[in-house]
Amino acid sequence: MPLNTQHTASYYAATARSTAPYPSLDTELTADVCVVGGGLTGVNTALELAERGLSVVLLEARRIGWGASGRNGGQLIRGIGHDVSGFARYVGQEGVRYLKHAGIDSVALVARRIEQYAIACDLRWGFCELANTPAQFAAFQDEQAELAALGYRHETRLVGPEHLHEVVASDQYAGGLVDMGSGHLHPLDLVQGEARAAQALGVRIFEQSPVLRIEHGTTVTLHTARGKVRAQSLVLGCNAHLDDLEPRLSGKVLPAGSYVVATEPLPDSLASTLIPQNMALCDQKVGLDYYRLTADRRLLFGGACHYSGRDPKDIAAYMRPKVLKVFPQLADVRIDYQWGGMIGITANRFPQVGRLSQHPNVYYAQGYSGHGLNVTHWTAKLLAESIAVGQSQGLDVFSAVPHLTFPGGKALRSPLLALGMLWYRLREVLG
Numbered sequence: 001m002p003l004n005t006q007h008t009a010s011y012y013a014a015t016a017r018s019t020a021p022y023p024s025l026d027t028e029l030t031a032d033v034c035v036v037g038g039g040l041t042g043v044n045t046a047l048e049l050a051e052r053g054l055s056v057v058l059l060e061a062r063r064i065g066w067g068a069s070g071r072n073g074g075q076l077i078r079g080i081g082h083d084v085s086g087f088a089r090y091v092g093q094e095g096v097r098y099l100k101h102a103g104i105d106s107v108a109l110v111a112r113r114i115e116q117y118a119i120a121c122d123l124r125w126g127f128c129e130l131a132n133t134p135a136q137f138a139a140f141q142d143e144q145a146e147l148a149a150l151g152y153r154h155e156t157r158l159v160g161p162e163h164l165h166e167v168v169a170s171d172q173y174a175g176g177l178v179d180m181g182s183g184h185l186h187p188l189d190l191v192q193g194e195a196r197a198a199q200a201l202g203v204r205i206f207e208q209s210p211v212l213r214i215e216h217g218t219t220v221t222l223h224t225a226r227g228k229v230r231a232q233s234l235v236l237g238c239n240a241h242l243d244d245l246e247p248r249l250s251g252k253v254l255p256a257g258s259y260v261v262a263t264e265p266l267p268d269s270l271a272s273t274l275i276p277q278n279m280a281l282c283d284q285k286v287g288l289d290y291y292r293l294t295a296d297r298r299l300l301f302g303g304a305c306h307y308s309g310r311d312p313k314d315i316a317a318y319m320r321p322k323v324l325k326v327f328p329q330l331a332d333v334r335i336d337y338q339w340g341g342m343i344g345i346t347a348n349r350f351p352q353v354g355r356l357s358q359h360p361n362v363y364y365a366q367g368y369s370g371h372g373l374n375v376t377h378w379t380a381k382l383l384a385e386s387i388a389v390g391q392s393q394g395l396d397v398f399s400a401v402p403h404l405t406f407p408g409g410k411a412l413r414s415p416l417l418a419l420g421m422l423w424y425r426l427r428e429v430l431g
């Protein structure tokens, strides 16, 4: 996994409040549930299960938060997948309504968790969605109206191009939609804090313990190099990193690289004019730009989507023109950190949550398609509900949306999707 080395250069890894290691597994254990994957999905599922009184072992191949969860843009934004309205034929109008509410309630769930377990992770409220074209800005009106119809209780406001400098000092945009119920945070601190909360509730966490093999049955047995876990149920939360451990699931997710840089700390005077209200910002392009200020006033800027499996040799050099296109005034600013991470993309851009039909005691959640900070918390809740109580209506809604397998399996999913994305990008360029 070539991204491993880049993790060491991540701003988050360098500034995390605590990354005290957990032991690796070198013994045989039993548990009600074994969770594989120490990202936001796995950690929160473990935490939710422990809150419900179940015994849990969590196995992480590398470190807690090593995957997308500890590398992402830190933008905590309402919503699930792309537009869920199109799924009415699978889940009905009630199901669509449930999904829209889940997109909102999942942000509140993250906020509650941070508060309940006193997790210091630099949470700030305020997000502005940016329109690249006047047509996109016009569509924000519908989005705002829909939020009002859903009873969204946070302030939202449309910002025309003439006032946009109050939110962001860039002339690239045709307007924005401010949402004070979304925001940004330090994601590695979040997932580490949640792992410590889970551990305090009795979850046994092991790092550097990749699961090498699964033995299915009424009891599932997970094999690592030096240990074994026997459990009644198994949760796979490996997202874009699942690989061959469960090919029936990994064939449904396309790993795509996304890249992030963080500048040197900006002088107060510059930071406060660049993003005056300290919001998270994100545009509407296919390989979107997303950015925000960190707690120590760096510009943290992410973007791009690579399907080739090859990372740019020099991420800073690759990202700098994107940063300067938005903020030419940063031409002399140094980039201190550069890193990449793997997004798990699904064919319909909707996360996949459910149980394996062949092995009903194997649960999974994956494929957040680049929008997982809030959604992982929701899917974790659904998985825990389903395992602890035996059923979850929310899980039924999610799993009713088809989990499409990329045609051509591992060899073809990447070129096919790249072709699809090229088509959308061409449409964007040609207007």
Ligand SMILES: Cc1cc2nc3c(=O)[nH]c(=O)nc-3n(C[C@H](O)[C@H](O)[C@H](O)COP(=O)(O)OP(=O)(O)OC[C@H]3O[C@@H](n4cnc5c(N)ncnc54)[C@H](O)[C@@H]3O)c2cc1C
Pocket: 036, 037, 038, 039, 040, 041, 042, 059, 060, 061, 062, 063, 064, 065, 066, 067, 068, 069, 070, 071, 072, 073, 074, 075, 076, 077, 209, 210, 211, 212, 237, 238, 239, 240, 241, 242, 245, 258, 259, 260, 290, 302, 340, 341, 342, 343, 365, 366, 368, 369, 370, 371, 372, 373, 374, 376
């Ligand atoms: C660069 C980037 C920017 C992003 N920005 C945002 C953003 O701003 N806002 C947002 O909402 N979302 C964002 N996302 C998406 C979000 O980060 C993900 O959706 C979310 O973190 C997925 O969490 P996860 O736990 O499912 O997967 P991951 O965090 O990837 O965790 C999977 C874990 O499984 C482990 N694993 C894999 N195989 C095994 C095995 N065999 N045994 C044991 N462990 C194993 C891996 O080591 C890994 O730690 C971004 C993603 C990236 C990559």
